[in-house]
Amino acid sequence: MTTTEITIKGMTCGHCAASVTKELEAITGVTSVQVDQPGGKAQVQSTNVTHEQMAEAVEEAGYEALEFATSNG
Template sequence: MARKQYLVTGMSCQHCAASITEEVSQVPGVAEVNVDIAAGSVSVDGTDLDDARLRAAIVEAGYEVARTAAA
């Protein structure tokens, strides 16, 4: 299983986390999404993860990917 981790700006509450989790969970191959509001990070575990689609899902939820974090 692979892991992708992103630093995301604009998250401030559990609603933010839920929105991102809902959007990212719909990307093919995603098995688990973990949002850490305090750290501003989103970790995604799964198989054959498509970086562009994961970033697009975060943007679709209304947030900006600041950069990819080291997994």
């Protein structure tokens, strides 16, 4: 299991967070998503999911993934 924290540009409301959550949860291999809209971050637990897949999902929701921090555990 891998935990990735994504810094996301442009989330300004609860609807923004819900859109990002929906798109990230749709990725095969994602097991958990927690979005901190005021902090502009998403924490994703996954197996065999690339940063590129996560960035595409964030972009599909209409936002920009700026930075990824990943830890295994």
